[in-house]
Amino acid sequence: QLQLQESGSGLVKPSQTLSLTCAVSGGSISSGGYSWSWIRQPPGKGLEWIGYIYHSGSTYYNPSLKSRVTISVDRSKNQFSLKLSSVTAADTAVYYCARGVDYGDSRISHFDYWGQGTLVTVSS
């Protein structure tokens, strides 16, 4: 059974960089047909897709966050990471990592496994 687990700082100061890691267990991050995404949910609000990375290292970011986002993968540790720079209070959210399923055409069909989520608060 695949499991994803987020970790990282729960409190970040404004203008600093948010850093999170998603550890994948029960399966390989290098498996074909899957992408690895970050999704966030501000308190009391809906879901927002941040971006994804393939095991090859290729990435795609939501244009609304693209200038501030970096997603990277560490295949040796079977994990991937998120960095979001210049954060503000609007970046306060629960951040989820998830496995995306595509059919070889780089179009994400759905997310079949999710981490439990981690709350990141931006405050001085």
Added chain:
Amino acid sequence: QSALTQPASVSGSPGQSITISCTGTSSDVGGYNYVSWYQQHPGKAPKLMIYDVSNRPSGVSNRFSGSKSGNTASLTISGLQAEDEADYYCSSYTSSSTLLVFGGGTKLTVL
């Protein structure tokens, strides 16, 4: 404002059926069969309920079904149970640069 439009809330009594709509455009819902639905209980991660418009993952009750007509996708829950009370989100691939969009979510109340 979310790219996909869902009703903010729906309600139903135990045993009844309800339908949640998810309206997009020809660039997302209407143009591709990559619509999925997620159930989220308070404080929990979303759970995949339907993918590719109408497919159910293993382990999801057959009381949950999905469909699509034009630019609107729908999630139907039959035989409502108390445990179905949750937030539901739709999602779709989009040909726009955003690539992946969610609906704003619908709160289901079981009366």
